[in-house]
Amino acid sequence: MQKVCWPYFDPDFENLRERIYGPTCRVSIDNESMEDCTVIKVDSVNKQGLLLEVVQVLTDMNLSISKSYISSDGGWFMDVFHVKDEHGNKIGDQRVIDYIQQAIDTTKETLSSSSPSSPTAKAKVYTNSTLLLSEHYNEHTAIEMTGTDRPGLFSEISATLADLHCNIVEAHAWSHNTRLACVAYISDQRTNTQIEDRSRLATIADHLTMVLRAKSTSGSPRATVPNQQEVKASDLQGGEGMTTNVERRLHQLMLSVRDFDEPASESSSPIVMPMGLGPDRNGQNLRISIEEWNEKGYSVVNIKCKDRRRLMFDTVCTLTDMQYVIFHASAFARGGYAYQEYFIRHVDGCALSTEGEKDRVMKCLEAAIERRVCEGFKLELCANNRIGLLSDITRVLRENGLAVVRADVETQGEKAVNAFYLKDTSGNEVDMEFVERIKREMGPINLAVQTETKRHGLAEKPNTPFSSLGGFLKSQIERLSHNSIAIE
Structure with missing residues (x-):
């Protein structure tokens, strides 16, 4: 019998790089070199996804990145x-510095395990319209939803879960190009633990499916997203950084329903600038281009847009x-604009080879x-x-002509902290004079209103529903107070 020989590998070879270069991940945080910012340097053995981590x-630490240089060849x-930091200053808290250093040091371990935020964990998100709720996040059941957006949909989702005696512990929803993606963590109303009953999970799935697939009652034609009204269990990891992991999952879900494509109903309409990225006073818009660097085999992606947090x-x-x-x-970043340049290849080692591939990458980045x-x-x-609080709040907003285009709902101890990004359901710009009137009518109640996009020159509409929104919210809050629900 022929003897089979296997190649010999010196067991010390894997440690050779560390012996030559030192630890496989070195992090240095410098607060002295620059006057207005903290400099963080990372040297590490490279792995796919390390930059994102x-x-x-x-x-996660709510830090804004004003400048960055990256190299990962060889x-x-x-x-x-x-x-x-969030106030535009250097990082002054040593505990924050220590946490950042420790967190980056451990990213190599995170990448080597099958974490939910890794690309392999999301390879096949949805394949059909079957609804699955089979996995749990700690003591809560995590649900992912995608579908065609319409005014009041997030309110209907909240009401459905409340009717099914589910407590919404945390929820995040994004709406873009008539698509909706939502990740919600729910628990059983009675036990405040994860829901394990398979028949009950199936009932929740059925009810949410009916809500997602319901047609718009506005009477106007709407674009549809066929076979992508989905509800699925999520395996998102918890702990520190959970919100950012949820945000990555929302990006993945929106990508899966192709929110980078313009809705079919808008194909014959005049060209509308992307939401929030319209012309500024200099007439400049979002710009994305892709060029080839054939000598090195890279595709070079250039992005120019208005600067904001979490852009990178x-x-x-x-x-x-x-x-x-x-x-x-x-x-x-300079003058309120961000400039980014990426030298990329596909994981198969090839640069972007066709105009169709380049166009898709540009559309996805724009979205x-x-x-x-x-x-x-x-x-x-x-x-x-309390159970049903989110349903009550979103119903009030819906009844007063406000559509939730983005939502971040979290439970902090006994408190529910809700942040809603709202638009007029008629598609008109919201006159901020009415918003300020809401704040005045709310009186001592802790209601924070922040302008996201401010437009001037809008005429006041005397019969607009916003004129009574403050009073209506106040009456609803008083009703909740009679049920021993305090609003701060």
């Missing part, structure tokens, strides 16, 4: 970030989840940038949590 750590990842996370997340590897990159930018205003409300 590092950027995610920084965005199997080694080197990166420099210039970051500022959104673009890096999209390229990573589309299975592109970022080898080099540079990013900086990723637009998803967070909402016209209208942001409303924040804090209340003692």
Whole structure:
């Protein structure tokens, strides 16, 4: 019998790089070199997705990245970030510095395990219209939903879960190009634990499916997203950074329902600028271009758009989840605009080869940038949590002609903290004079209203529903107070 020989590998070979270069991940945080920002340097053995993990750590801490240089050729990842805190200052808290260093040090371990935020965990999100609720997130059941958006849909989802005696512990929803993606964490109303009864899960799935597939009652034709009204269990991981992981999942879900495609109903309409990214006073808009660097085999992606928080996370997340590897990159902000340049190849080692592929990448990046930018205003409300609270609040907003285009709902102890990004359901711009009137009518109640996109020159409409929204909300809050629900 012929003897089979296997190649010999020296067991010390895997540790050779570490012996030569030191630890496989080195993080240095410098607060002295720059006057107005903290400099974070990362040197590490490179792995696909490492850049996204590092950027995610920084965005978890609500840091803004004003400048960045990235290089990951030759199997080694080197990166420099210039970051500022939420107040535009250096990082002054040593505990934050220690946490960032520790979190980045552990990203290599996270990437080597099958974490839910890895690209392989989301390879096949949906294949048909079958609804599945089979996995749980800690003590809560995590549900993902996608479908065609319509005014009041998020309110209907909240009401359905309340009717089914489900407590919404946390929920995040995005709407873009008539598509909706929502991730919600629910628990049993009676036990406040995850729902394990298979028949009950099937009932929840059936009811949510009917809500997602219901036709618009407005009478106007709407674009549909065939076979993509979905409800599915989520395996998102918890712990620190959970919100950012949810945001990555929302990007993936919106990508799965092709929100980068313009709705069919708008194909014959005049060209409308992307929401929140219309012409500024200089007439400049979002610009994305892709060029070829044939000598090195890279495709070079250039992005120019209005600067905002989490922008780099959104673009890096999209390229990573589309299975592109970022080898080099540079990013900086100037004069309210962000400029990003990425040198990429597909995971198979090839540059973008066709115009169709380039066009798709540009559309997906454009959609990723637009998803967070909402016209209208942001409303924040804090209340003692109870079953049906979210349903009550969203119903009031819907009955007063306001559509939720984005929502972030979280439970902090006994409190429910709700943030809604709202627009007029008729498609008109919201006159901020009416918003200010709402704040005055709410009196001592802690209602925060923040303008997301402010337009001037709008005439006041005397019969608009916003004129009575403050009083209506106040009456609803008083009714909730009679049920021992305090609103701050």
